[in-house]
Amino acid sequence: MAVADWLAALDRRAALRAKAGLTRRLHPRAAGDDVVDLAGNDYLGLATHPEVVAAAARALSAYGLGATGSRLVRGSTDAHHALEDALAGWLGTDRALVFSSGYLANVGAVRALVRPRTLLVSDAHNHASLIDGCRVSGAETVVTPHADVTAVAAALAAAPGRPAVVVTESVFSVDGDLAPLARLHATAREHGALLLVDDAHALGVTGPAGAGAVAAAGLAGEPDVVLTATLSKALGGAGGVVAGPAEFVRHLVETARTFIYDTALPPAVAAGVHAAVGLARTRDDLRADLSRRAALAVRRLRAAGLDVSTPDAAVVSVTAPGPEAATGWAAACRDRAVAVGCFRPPSTPDSRSRLRLTISAGVSQAEFERALEVIVECAP
Structure with missing residues (x-):
């Protein structure tokens, strides 16, 4: 196959994914942005904890990059x-x-x-x-x-x-x-x-x-x-x-x-x-807070008529009408400074598309409750 044919085939496959609402894009973030992060997996907020950063910095100085x-x-x-x-x-x-x-x-x-x-x-x-x-x-x-x-x-x-x-x-x-x-x-x-x-x-x-x-x-x-x-x-x-x-x-x-x-x-x-x-190992208080917030998210989102999973930890899944609706919903939230996960086939094990919220102790209670309001207001 000629290179031009190969690249054209890749373009056709990309067009088919776009038609199905399955295009994926990278969204770079700046350090210290003001987005409320319900998409990352930093459940306990330890990624930026001073003791964690200091330990990494000491090792970086000792061992190099x-x-x-x-x-x-x-x-x-x-x-x-x-x-x-x-x-x-x-x-x-x-x-x-x-x-x-x-x-x-x-x-x-x-x-x-x-x-x-x-x-x-x-x-x-x-x-x-x-x-x-x-x-x-x-x-x-x-x-x-x-x-x-x-x-x-x-x-x-x-x-x-x-x-x-x-x-x-x-x-x-x-x-x-x-x-x-x-x-x-x-x-x-x-x-x-x-x-x-x-x-x-x-x-x-x-x-x-x-x-x-x-x-x-x-x-x-x-x-x-x-x-x-x-x-x-x-x-x-x-x-x-x-x-x-x-x-x-x-x-x-x-x-x-x-x-x-x-x-x-x-x-x-x-x-x-x-x-x-x-x-x-010592932060049972943060784990209890994650559980309370997960329960709050389920109550608020279900009260708004959304189809929400019952979480056993800190992952809350919200069903979207389809792939395009899921990406549009996530984009609308992002435009209002709330980051949420967007899961579509083939990343999902069934035909359903979802928003996935990962609850983090690094997000303040006020920011978390505002994020829930944004998710409801942006729902398709």
């Missing part, structure tokens, strides 16, 4: 190892391993859990990183209806004697609902399967001392449970973590391509996240 190599070459620093020890202690696992992103952590974890003949049983609402992990692994994958433990049990029962892994989020990223983790674990254990839980939207927000939904379900440290999370949400930084049995973490270090062949997380980020972990 980047890690300068992969973790197995020169990229492992004292900052990385201190963070991993802190995460393992908080999560109640043998060990934790830090990756440069939550996406790479999920892809690496799924792939590392696969053996010959492994069956992966994946929830229909799982995040793209888990879906891609299943695809990259090459293992047979059965996608079960959302949060349907009976369907998971049936999929496992249909593959007796095969190694299997049940793959789920804890708090799902689209609608903010909580997976039935205790029941999923009991079902997986009954069939000799492992349970992989992406705790990204629960870590820091739920559970004892904010240790997440896995800990809240009483599954912390169970030998047949592997936990993943991103460090870019409630901890306000970047990177990802896989936590579980020491034997599995050793296996990751020695075999996970998304760990071995990737430049390490910058030490300054690792140090900042380490400080954030220490703060997050």
Whole structure:
């Protein structure tokens, strides 16, 4: 194919996406803008906390801008190892391993859990990183209806004697609902399967001392449970973590391509996240405030006649009439200095488009209530 034909084909595909209301655009933000942020994932407001910024600044001065190599070459620093020890202690696992992103952590974890003949049983609402992990692994994958433990049990029962892994989020990223983790674990254990839980939207927000939904379900440290999370949400930084049995973490270090062949997380980020972990463990007051605000958002938006999810953490989903309506709604809010998430197919696991509100303790109560008014007034 000639270059001109290739570029023309890309233009045609872009036109089709635009016609379907699926165009995506970048919206750069300035430092310190006055937008009320209900789109980012800084749940506890730690991204700009003075202790977090100071810890990152000290490491930046000590180590420089980047890690300068992969973790197995020169990229492992004292900052990385201190963070991993802190995460393992908080999560109640043998060990934790830090990756440069939550996406790479999920892809690496799924792939590392696969053996010959492994069956992966994946929830229909799982995040793209888990879906891609299943695809990259090459293992047979059965996608079960959302949060349907009976369907998971049936999929496992249909593959007796095969190694299997049940793959789920804890708090799902689209609608903010909580997976039935205790029941999923009991079902997986009954069939000799492992349970992989992406705790990204629960870590820091739920559970004892904010240790997440896995800990809240009483599954912390169970030998047949592997936990993943991103460090870019409630901890306000970047990177990802896989936590579980020491034997599995050793296996990751020695075999996970998304760990071995990737430049390490910058030490300054690792140090900042380490400080954030220490703060997050002590802030039950912020977690209680997030819960109150989520309940307030549901009441206000439902009172306005909007279709709103029932949140189990700090994610509130509002159904939009369609993709174009969702993008127009989000743009109208942005014009009034309120940032909201806009989810459309294929980012949603069904045909519905949504606004997604992520509640942050870094937003004042007055700003939060004004943002809710703007969302209602801009509704299509």
